[in-house]
Amino acid sequence: MKNKRKNPSLSSVVGIIMCIIFIPVIIINLILIVSSYTNPEEIPGVFGVKPAVVLSGSMEPTIQAGDLIFIRETDPNKLQKDDVICYLSSGKAITHRIADITTGEDGRLQFITRGDANNAEDQLPVTADQVQGIWKGGRIGGLGNFILFMQSTTGMILFIVCPLLLFFLWDIWHRRRLDKAENARTKELEAELNALRAGKETEKEKPDIET
Template identity: 35%
Template sequence: MKAMKRAGTIVISVILWAIILLAALYAFTTMATKDDQNVASILGYTPLVVETDSMKPTFESGDLIFIRKCDTSKLKEGDIITFHTIIDNQYALNTHRIQKIDEANGVRSYTTIGDNNNGVADQHVISDGDIVGKYIGHVSGLGKVMNFLSSSMGFLIVIVLPMLLFFIYQVYNLIMISIRLKKAMAVENAEEIANARIQQEKADQAADEAARAKDEAQAALEEAKRLKEEAEALKAKAEKELKEARKDED
């Protein structure tokens, strides 16, 4: 029973940590793209959710991609990069493959293209300052999870509710531990009281025995004194009779 309970606790803890990690990933991906001017990263890495199929089959809408900050001077044609650009007259992030690199007066410019855009390059040519990082890999479908978490219902079901249940479970555990601790302390106190009572009874018994022994010793002493007095009286009587006997002989 204890082994099963311990195993259940471990499983719940693993689930909780998975939820926490998922929540952290969701929070970071949300934070990473909240500000179009500055993309957040951890140790140079940033997760982003793919919104279109422009790079299919390399990755597609609903995937979660990972980009890493890079030295733009080492980029080459064919690399996949994430960069700031204009899409539908809005400032946005895009992740496409470098089709061509041009350099003039030490300044590089990049023409990009989506793998699924039928050979049509992106309208805007970008520079080093537009580049956020280089694509290093993706997890298929995980972006859909992030998008679901971004909804109020998804966040409530997947993040808030499990964490609330776990919190309630932990509070219940603390209460049970407190109850067990109080019971253990009560048992220990009862044992101490019982032991103290036994020791007191033994002490009282020893005191009674000592008192009886003292009384017996006193009685024996009194008896010895009486016998001594009788013996002295008999001796005195014998001496007196002896004296009288000698007077009669004279």
């Protein structure tokens, strides 16, 4: 009886662990995917933090190709020289360092950028509306390729469909396990009650002994 009482608690712990692992992954992945479709002109992010995959080595050795970096939303007016910013150019995310800050003919702020590994500044200045955020050092080496895979069709199946399926299958298994345990416990109680009733009936049938 003791083992049967421990099993449900163990399965509950497993369920909690699965929720902790899978639910945040599903939610974050869904937010990134939906954001990329609803607002394709911006890098999707969560709570002001935008993950970006570095595809080139223009910022080496500070940032390596294939790294996953974390861009934080910022006010372009507060950017300074030597800040590393991420901006969109022709739909492509580029992360370079600010070499100079100027003002265009229309009076709008412009940023002259350059990659740390490049010998020359970028040809086109970056406008404030192109800036996606500032990079302050957060990166995970080599994780960029995994992120690109996760956003592919195969990746979405593995990291959204499969976790949901596993969670539902575990929930079904867990409920059936609890039902079986409850049914077994009910049968045991019924057997005990029947035994008690049979004992009482036996006592009643015993003849009285005169003293």
